[in-house]
Amino acid sequence: xxxxxxxxxxxxxxxxxxxxxxxxxxxxxxxxxxxxxxxxxxxxxxxxxxxxxxxxxxxxxxxxxxxxxxxxxxxxxxxxxxxxxxxxxxxxxxxxxxxxxxxxxxxxxxxxxxxxxxxxxxxxxxxxxxxxxxxxxxx
Numbered sequence: 323x324x325x326x327x328x329x330x331x332x333x334x335x336x337x338x339x340x341x342x343x344x345x346x347x348x349x350x351x352x353x354x355x356x357x358x359x360x361x362x363x364x365x366x367x368x369x370x371x372x373x374x375x376x377x378x379x380x381x382x383x384x385x386x387x388x389x390x391x392x393x394x395x396x397x398x399x400x401x402x403x404x405x406x407x408x409x410x411x412x413x414x415x416x417x418x419x420x421x422x423x424x425x426x427x428x429x430x431x432x433x434x435x436x437x438x439x440x441x442x443x444x445x446x447x448x449x450x451x452x453x454x455x456x457x458x459x460x461x
Contacts, residue, residue, distance in 0.1 A: 326350065326412075327404035332395040338378070339393040345382025347405045351375065354399030360391045360437045367437045371396060381426040383409050384419070390430050 327350070332338055338349060341360060349356075351374055358370045358378060369391055372378065378393050383406040413419050 327402045327408055330401050330403050332399045332401070334395050334397050334399075336395045336399075337392065338395060338399070338401070339389050339391070341389050341392040343389045345379055345387075345389045347403050348377055348379035348383050348409060349393075349401040349403055350377045352400040352402060355396040356393050356399055357396050358391050358393045360433060362392075365441070367440050369433055369436060380409070380422075381430060384422050384426045385430075387426075387430065390433055 327347075329352075330349075332354075338356060339345070351372060353374055355371055355373045356376075356378060357368055358372065359366045359368045361367055379389070381387060382389055383404075410419070413422060
């Protein structure tokens with residue numbers, strides 16, 4: 323255990339977080355890269371690729387929400403795992419926790435907006451492609 327939590331290693335391709343799971347810990351990335359995304363398969367939307375010094379999973383331990391996105395190791399990754407109790411001890415002042423909780427809610431809303439915008443853009447592109455294709459039949 324280090325000053326903030328427990329070290330853990332993941333191999334490239336390992337899932338750190340699964341969307342909609344209950345979250346009781348966050349991760350501080352020490353080495354490697356992690357891709358954060360919403361959805362599955364071809365509909366998955368990458369929200370970020372993060373690396374050393376970044377963190378993930380904090381929204382679940384701050385706001386008691388389910389995981390808002392999934393995360394997979396892009397490379398071998400070393401993290402420090404910080405559980406809910408340890409995190410809350412660091413931010414024990416109620417005003418600090420309230421600020422973080424509100425910021426977490428805003429990020430959650432923005433992530434959903436990114437997904438909705440990307441899906442709408444894909445639909446518009448598909449529609450435009452079909453219009454262009456139909457036009458070729460008339461020329």
